[in-house]
Amino acid sequence: MDLAALDNPFWGSLTGPHAAWSQGSAQARRYAPGFTPLLGFAQADAPDFSALTPLCSVGERFYCKAWAGDAPLGWQVLLEAPALQMVWTAPLPSNPPPAHARPLGPTDQAAIEALVQATQPGPFGPxxxxxxxxWGVFEEDRLIAMTGERLHLGHLREVSGVCSAPEAQGRGLARALIETVVRAQLQRRQTPFLHVMAxxxxxxxxxEHMGFRxxxxxxxxxxxxx
Known part of the structure; x- marks a missing residue:
């Protein structure tokens, strides 16, 4: 299993399968406005922000892999926090998708934004x-749980956007939706991975209980x- 691309995953996604949705240069790129606000750098430990400055608006917030040193001129570090990068190591999940689960599409955008606003699962754009x-689970026409995909590194695919409404927590919906996404990734011969705050x-x-390490x-x- 080749996991080298996970050392610089934002850059790999921005310059790889998601290149059409990115903006920048050969040294630094961002997802276009509206997508998840992530920055990637060819040299993650020595990022070059010069190409990004004209592509970013004052007040815009972005997530990126940290480096040693202060923010460059014209930028401010708002938060620095440790995270874990976890990779799926278990067999193909055998459980079926949860009841009432279905793929989410353009007509579900308002429901998605409402759930994101209520749960704050991390950086998530329109x-x-x-x-x-x-994938999402609806109850009485309301989206109460969701999981999907974000970074795309070809043979490696990120599980992301995991969230459940407060009243839906404790029912196993998040786990079931994660397994649904993981199953599809494995069937495409992709290795699932995710990021979680430590x-x-x-x-x-x-x-860990599900099979990520x-x-x-x-x-x-x-x-x-x-």
Whole structure:
């Protein structure tokens, strides 16, 4: 299993399968406005922000892999936090999708945005759903749980957007939707991976119990253009 691309996953996705949705140069790129606000750099430990400055608006916030040193002129570090990068190591999940689960499409956009607003699952833009396949569970015509895909590294595919409405938690919906996404990825001969904040031990334990294992620890930064 070749996991080398996971050392610089944002860059690999922005310059690989998602290149058509990215903007920038041979040294630095961002997802186009509307997609997940991520930055990637050819040299993640020495990022060159010069090409991004004219492509980013004042006040825009982005996530990227941290580096040693301060923010460059015109940028501000708002947050730095440790995260875990986890890779699927278990067999193909055998459980069926949860009842009432179905793929999410353009007509579900309002429901997706409402759930994201209520649960804050991490960086999520109005076009993030287009970055991969998303599944959701509806109850009384309301989206109560969702999981999908974000970074695309070819043979490696990220599981992301995992969220459940407060009243839907504890029912196993997140796990079932993750297994639905993982199953499809494995059937495409892709290796599933995900990122989780190291402080979210409840999620870490769930992912470990399901079959994910920590590949590496990394620091993430939230930056704003000033």
């Amino acid at each position: 076009r993030t759903r287009e970055m991969g396949d998303y 402080s979210n031990q409840r999620a870490v334990r769930l992912y 920590t590949h590496q620890s990394l620091l993430l930064r939230v930056l704003a253009k000033t």
